[in-house]
Amino acid sequence: MMLALVRHELRVLASLGLWVARRRHGIGDGTGFGYARGQGAMMMGFGFVIVIESITMSVLLRNHPAVQRAWFMVDVYTLVLVVGMHAASVVRPHVLGAGFLRVRHAAHVDLRIPLEKIAHVRRESRHTHERAEGELNLAVGAQTTITLELAEPVAHFTFLGRRRDVRLVRFHAEDADSLVSALRQARNVPSPLPDPTG
Template identity: 65%
Template sequence: MRAVVRVAWLMVRHELRLLASLVLWAARRTHGTAAGGRAFGYARGQGAMIFGFGFVCVVESLTMSVLLRDWPTVHHVVLLLDVYTIVIVVGMHAASVTRPHVLEPDGGLLRIRRAVHVDVRIPLERIASVRRELRTVHERTDGELHVAVGAQTSVTLHLTEPVPHVTFFGRRREVRVVRCHADDADALVRAVTQARDGLLRRA
C-alpha cells in the first residue's frame, strides 16, 4: 500500500511541475538559471513531434464530442479528460523549454536535464572528456545514461567518477557516461571544456 501511495505522489508531483512549467513558459522565464548559470536548450528537436501529438489529441477530442453528444454526462467527463491531456502535452514541451541544461562555472557544476524528470548534477572536475557525438541508437547499459530528445543524443560526457541519477520512480543509479542532446551541441561542448579547464587551472 505504501508503494502505491508513493507512486501516486510521484505522479501528482510530476504533473504539478508540468503545470508550473506552463507558468514559467508564459512568463518567458527559465528554471535554474537565476544564479548566473548559462542555459543550453534542447527542445527544438521535439517541437514537430509535440505539435503532431497535440494535433492528434485535438482531433480525438472533437471526434469523441461528436460520438458522445447523446450522452451529455459522459461527454463532459471525456471532454475534461481530453482537455487535461492536451494541457499535459503542452506542459511537457513547456518543461523542456523552461528547464534547459545549465552550466554553472562559478559553482563548478553542469546540470543535464530533460523536462521535469531528469536533472543530473555533474561536478566539472569529474568530467574526463566531452565531445560532440550524434547517436540515434541507444542500448541500455549499466553505468550509462541516455537523455535523448527526438530519439537522438548529440553530446557525450565521460566521467572520472560516477554521479548519481535518480529515476522517475526514485531508483538511484550511478552513471559514468552521460549522453544528452543540445540544440547547439558545439557551443555546449566548448563551454563545458573551457569551464572545466579554467577550474583545473585555478586548482
C-alpha cells in the first residue's frame, strides 16, 4: 500500500513539472483528448480551503511555534498535491493511438483498451454512477460523457493494485463528439440502438 502511495505521489509531482513546461505525458504519435476543464473550479476551491485553514491554524497555534511550523508544512504539501492532481489531469489526457485507446484519470488510472475489443461507443452524458461489477466510471465533476461497451473484458488495476475485469467503461472528455467520431473512424465501431430508458 505504501509503495502504491509513493508511486502515485511521484507521478503527481512529475505532472507538476510537465504542467509548468507545458508538455503532455504519453501522447507519442497518438491524439490527446482532454478532460480536466470540468474540475478546475472544484480544485481551485479545495486549494482555497487549504489556504484559509493554514492561515486560521497559524493564528490558533501562534503560542506553539513547533506545532505551527509542522502544521504549515503539512498544509503546503497538501496544497502541492491538490495542484499536482489537477496538473496530472491536464498533462495526462486520453490518448487515441494506432490500435488502442488509453483512458486516463489524473495519475491513478491509465487503462489501455485495444480498439478491436470495443463493441460499441456512444456519446452519453451521465451525472449519476452507481458502482456495479464489471463497470468502470471515471467521472469528472460528477459527469461522464462517453460510454464504451467492450466485446471482452480488459484488466483494470485499482489504485492499490487489485485487478478488476471491466466490460463497460464510462469516462469524461471535453470534446466528446470528436473523440467518439475519431474512435468510430479508427475502429469502424457500430453505433448502438438508442437506449429506450433514456
